[in-house]
Amino acid sequence: MAVKQTYTDIELAQLLDLAAEKKAAGYRCVNTHCVNTVDGVDIIYTFVVDGGDDVYENYRIKNVPHHGHIPSIQGYFPGVFPFENETQDLYGITVDDMLLDFHFNFYSTDVSEPMTVITPEKKAAMEKAAKIAKAKAAKAAKDAKAKADAAKAAAPSATEEKGE
C-alpha cells in the first residue's frame, strides 16, 4: 500500500554511523537490497520507526564496484542476515564482519552472481529506450531551433515597421 517514503543518497563510509544513529533512535531496518547498474551496484537500506511518523526512509549507496566490499550492519540489526547473505550470493558483493555468514552459500544457484547478468531482452529494451529518448531530444532541439528561427525572422519586420 502507499506509504510515506523518502530517498537519500549517502556515501559508503557513512553507512555504519547511519546504522548506529537509526538504532539509537529506535528505528528498525525494514530491508536492504541491491540494484545492478552498468557502473556497479546500488545498495539501498530502508528504515522506519513504528508508531512515529511512519515514513519509510530509503538510503542509497551508489555504484559500489562489482566484487567490492561493504560493512555488515548485523551488529545493529541482526534480522538483516538473510539480505546481507543474499547480497553476497546474488550480486557478488562481499559483506564484511557478518554475525551469521553463509560464505556465498546461502542460496543454491546455477549461475554465480545471477542478478548482475544483463539479459539480452533487457539490453535490447534499454537500447531501444535510449534510441527513443535520443530521437525525442533531437526532435525537441529541432522544434526549438525552428521556433527561434521563426522569432528571428519576425523580429526585423517589426523593426522595419517602426522605421516606416
Next chain:
Amino acid sequence: MGKATIIPFGPQHPVLPEPLHLDLVVEDEKVIEAVPQIGFIHRGLEKLTETRDYNQFIYIAERICGICAVGHSLGYAETVEGLMGLEVPKRASYLRVILHEMSRIHSHMLWMGLAADAFGFESLFMHCWRLRERVLDLFEAMTGGRVILSAVRVGGMVRDQDAATLAHVQEVLEGIKDEYHEICRAFLNDSSVRSRLVGVGVIEHDDAVNLGMVGPFARASNVVNDVRCKEAGAYAELSDFTPITSTDCDCYARVEVRAKEILQSIDIIEEMIARIPEGPVFEKPKGSPADGAMACGALEQPRGECYYYAQGNGTKYLQRMRMRTPTSMNLAGMAAALKGCDLADVNMIVLTIDPCISCTER
C-alpha cells in the same frame, strides 16, 4: 552438563510444509543454539522482471506464494502504480481490501489447522480446514480461481463484483463466524492445547523489537506493528482499527493473536461491503515508468509486513523489483525463540512463526 550434539532439523520434516533447515545444538534435550538455513527453493523470480513487462509481471508476483497470492499481486500493483503516479478508482481499492482480508482468513485458518495437527489435535485441524474451504469457495465464486486468483492488475481490478455476490460473501462469512467461535474456544481454552503452548518459545517485547520481528509473531510479543494502521487507502477509511496484540509473548499468544485476527478480518470485510462506493474498477496505465523513478510500498500480509520496491528505467520492463517478505524478517526471531527450549517443543515454535519459505526465497 551434557555433551553438545548437533541435530539436523529439516529440510524435509513432517511439521514443515516447505524446506527449512535448522542446525540444533542440543545439550541434555535443551536447545542451546539454532542456526537456520534456507536456499533450497530459490527461483530467481525478481530477475524475471527483465523478461516480463510491468503488466505481465503481476502473474509472476502472485505465484511467489500460493497462500499470499492476493497480497503479492496487490503489493506489486500498488508499488508500480506509485511509480507511475496512477490513482486507482475507489471501488477497486475497496474490492482489493475485501479480497486481501479474505486471503488473511484462509491463511490463518490453514495455519491454525497445521498448528492443531502439530500438537496432535486432529479434529481441530479438520474443522479449521473445513471452514477454510468455504473461503476458497468464495474466491472461486468471485474470481474463478481458488488459490491463484489473477483478480488484481496494475490500475485496478480485472473485474467488478455485483451486489448479489458481495451479499453472498457477507452471508457466508457470517456463517463461518458462528462456527469459528466454537473452534476458537477450543484453541484458546482447551487444557491440552494450553499445556503445549503456554510458556513455550517466549520472546520478550524488547527482544522482538531488537530483532525487527513483524506480523502476528511480533504482535504476540506486544509490538504494535501493523501496516494497516499506516495506510492512506481504503484501510484508512475504516471506522475503527486497532492491531490485536498480546503481552504473553509465547506460542499461546501467537495462536491467540491469529485466532482473533480472523474475526477482525471478517468485521473489516463486512464494513467494506457496507460502504463500497459505485464506480469503475480500472484505470488504464499509460506509458512506462520513468528512467530512475523509485517507489516503495508496504502491505500487511497474513504473516506480517511485506516491503516492495520498484525502480523504472524508461522501458516497459522494470529496472528492479524487490519483494522483502515477512518470514525473512522473522528468521532471526525464530532462532532466538528456539534458544533454551526443549527439543520436543522445536516443531511447535517453528510453526508459530508461520514460516513461508517460498515467499522468503522467491
